[in-house]
Amino acid sequence: MRVAVVVGGSSGIGQAAAVELARRGAGVIVTYSGNPAGAKDTVAAVEREGGTAVAFRLDVGRTEEFPAFREQVVSVLREKWQRETFDYLVNSAGFGGMAMFEDVTEELFDRFLRVLLKGPYFLTQTLVPLLTDGGAIVNVSSSSALPTGSADVGYTAYAAMKGGLNVWSRMLAKELAVRGIRVNTVSPGPTRTRLADADGVVGFDAYPEVIPILAGQTALGRLGEPGDVGVAIAALLGDESRWITAQNVEVSGGFGL
Template sequence: MTTISLVTGASRGLGRNTALAIARRGGDVILTYQSRAAEAQAVVAEIEALGRRALAFQLDSGNVAGFAAFAGRLHGALRETWQRDTIDHLVHNAGHGDHALVADTTEAQFDRLVDVHFKGVFFLTQALLPLLADGGRIVNLSTGLTRTSYPGYAAYAAVKGAVEVLTRYLAKELGGRGITVNTVAPGAIETDFGGGAVRDNADLNRQFAAMTALGRVGVPDDIGPMVASLLSPENRWVTAQRIEVSGGQAI
């Protein structure tokens, strides 16, 4: 049976790459976006061009109040498009970065990071548990910055650290249903994340490349296929793990 994966924040960057990698492996995809409707529909078209089915839904991953309605829309789409009541995979990718030293971080910045990267992950998972098939997969995206430190990312890394702890607890609580839960922690990647700093700032790019064993920063194709492979049956015995995908950054 064809798998159905829900990937949040998949209109661009690593989410888009992950959605396409899943489709290339033969899976169907439901993706969410916050505001980039046209880009999300372009991803849907790319997936359909690969011979797979795809849908896109608007979702603010930091607005817990909207999750029940989203779950209802998702269930209706599953019945209408796939004649099913469940998804197989949930990939929490949606997010943003705020670069600020501890002394300069505002409460609004902090709260938004918590809402999107931690509270949103926790309660969206809760809302979708009835729609996640037994034997399914959850992958939470984290960051290499939970293992090493870089000035300006304290709040961002801290909430991602919370997600890594949550991953272990979810793995324990959902293990009885055969659901695996893992964290994927990318290193520095050339995307538009954080304003495209790693991609567009040549000095920063060289700095991260110099501290990486493989001698370069990452690109989306280094991450999406790895996440897609983690969703496969071949990785059914991998759970509660933090898997860093960084080319050997800061080792």
């Protein structure tokens, strides 16, 4: 059985990716930070698919937690799957929100940096010795950081970190190619997730008036759902994408076309 580590798997895109990977026969290790109930829901959803999952708490913004998390991964791989390595890594933890340039504080900037760029960078560095040769990584970015993306106001800090994630992913694909490890990025457009609100409100449900506006700006005529992105992540990790690496795939339903 193949095993995936899904970072930020307690809701939204990470949760959808974990469940889709389970449907495809993978065992799943998911992490959560402030949403333990959501992590339990993910594990239950995986088990309903006939799969196996475990959940561990991890704050991606705190690199000092990474060595202990690595040891948790090592232990559970041996105990539950009789493995020394895992096959897939999904970096999907994060938070959203906007702030006008003049209102971005160093504290907010550093929080974006820790969670959206520094965290994935050093967590991947910590875990990649356990990633099997021929494995795959998918990092979750944002259409706001694409050269063709919409340059909306209020996203200078957020999009800057996602842009850094995109460049890092491409460079990492080159370095890990010697081990046959593929690295790709998905860039969702507006998606119905908790990340739509930096204060932790359940996303667009708190702002229903925004949904028809965004749907009207999307070629396929609706807001994205976590499952739309989760299935793309699973496909990029799978053998059907074995010749795809260093790519950034926009998964937005044609937002802004």
